[in-house]
Amino acid sequence: MKIFRLIVYCILVVCLCYFTYSLAAGYQRNETRSQVSFVIWVIDTIDLFIHEVGHPLFSIFGKFIGLLGGSMFQVIIPITTAIVFARSSLHSLPFTLYWTGQSIVNVSIYIGDAPYQRLHLISRHAIHDWHWLLNNTGTMEYAEDIAMIVNITGLLTCCIGISVGFYFITRDSIRMFSPE
Numbered sequence: 001m002k003i004f005r006l007i008v009y010c011i012l013v014v015c016l017c018y019f020t021y022s023l024a025a026g027y028q029r030n031e032t033r034s035q036v037s038f039v040i041w042v043i044d045t046i047d048l049f050i051h052e053v054g055h056p057l058f059s060i061f062g063k064f065i066g067l068l069g070g071s072m073f074q075v076i077i078p079i080t081t082a083i084v085f086a087r088s089s090l091h092s093l094p095f096t097l098y099w100t101g102q103s104i105v106n107v108s109i110y111i112g113d114a115p116y117q118r119l120h121l122i123s124r125h126a127i128h129d130w131h132w133l134l135n136n137t138g139t140m141e142y143a144e145d146i147a148m149i150v151n152i153t154g155l156l157t158c159c160i161g162i163s164v165g166f167y168f169i170t171r172d173s174i175r176m177f178s179p180e
């Protein structure tokens with residue numbers, strides 16, 4: 001049974017490699033984002049709901065934090081999930097860190113779109129959070145630079161999660177097959 005669990009875990013970590021490649025390649029461009037895997041689409045949808053909950057949750061601190069709160073909450077929830085699950089099993093880290101990284105990459109796409117406002121928002125009358133935030137702080141000309149830094153942070157987070165997964169695969173394989 002242990003071998004079966006190790007094989008399944010290995011397959012799942014390899015899938016994270018593919019999903020991270022998809023985030024780094026096709027997900028970056030508006031015209032190819034719709035072609036990403038079903039798994040990334042599901043995570044994106046979950047991220048959207050979390051993002052939207054963040055707005056009213058943080059709006060008690062004013063409009064600026066309320067608009068920023070969507071993106072903050074979208075990243076806070078996966079980080080919290082990583083911490084909570086890691087307390088019971090470190091083997092969950094590749095998956096929760098992947099979700100955290102994917103959420104960060106998703107936010108970077110939103111930031112990078114701020115000067116152009118080409119993304120489809122949830123309603124025609126919705127405010128583009130990052131357009132408003134960057135415009136009101138006088139940093140709109142840095143939108144692409146900020147987006148790139150946030151994007152790299154997200155992809156590195158995914159890669160760290162994958163590395164942790166391969167560490168556990170290697171460690172558990174050595175333990176399983178080494179003579180005692």
